[in-house]
Amino acid sequence: MEITNKRHKYNTIYHWKHYGVIYHDFDELYEIYIKTMNCSHCGKEFPNTKDRCLDHDHETGAFRAIVCRCCNNIDSYIKYPNGITQEDKRHKKKIYYINNKDKINENRQQKYTCGCSGKYSKGHKSEHQKTLKHMDWFMEQID
Numbered sequence: 232m233e234i235t236n237k238r239h240k241y242n243t244i245y246h247w248k249h250y251g252v253i254y255h256d257f258d259e260l261y262e263i264y265i266k267t268m269n270c271s272h273c274g275k276e277f278p279n280t281k282d283r284c285l286d287h288d289h290e291t292g293a294f295r296a297i298v299c300r301c302c303n304n305i306d307s308y309i310k311y312p313n314g315i316t317q318e319d320k321r322h323k324k325k326i327y328y329i330n331n332k333d334k335i336n337e338n339r340q341q342k343y344t345c346g347c348s349g350k351y352s353k354g355h356k357s358e359h360q361k362t363l364k365h366m367d368w369f370m371e372q373i374d
Contacts, residue, residue: 247285253292260285260294270299346372 243264244257254260264285269276277283277299284303286295342350347368351359359365 247287250287251289251292252285252287252294254294264297267297270302271296272298272302275299275301 240261244261247254247257247260264283267277267283282300284298284300286298286303287293288295340352342352343356344350345359345365345368347365349359349362349364349368360369
């Protein structure tokens with residue numbers, strides 16, 4: 232058991248260094264990491280060790296926090312230090328829609344041409360494949 236723990240510690244610290252984490256005492260950091268059971272931002276308890284992340288600044292390499300995978304992936308604790316509110320989420324969606332309105336509408340209206348010469352829009356391929364025209368064409372291709 233102790234050999235496994237030493238191997239885990241060695242591998243964990245090795246990966247941190249490989250990813251560019253900078254800290255004055257990695258043994259101390261490892262002990263803090265192992266003993267931390269909740270995300271330092273959202274407070275969520277880690278269901279298992281794979282949900283626990285050691286976050287660092289990618290430019291400087293400085294250790295920032297031990298957070299859950301969700302907070303680490305979206306950097307929510309950096310962008311929203313007081314937590315994300317429903318209003319923040321709505322605002323984010325609204326800004327995305329305003330900035331990408333033309334692209335979204337263009338994608339919705341784009342038509343694709345099938346081998347049967349039928350046309351369908353994005354998200355409606357399966358409906359098109361159920362049409363008689365497409366089924367007749369498909370059966371001809373099999374014969």
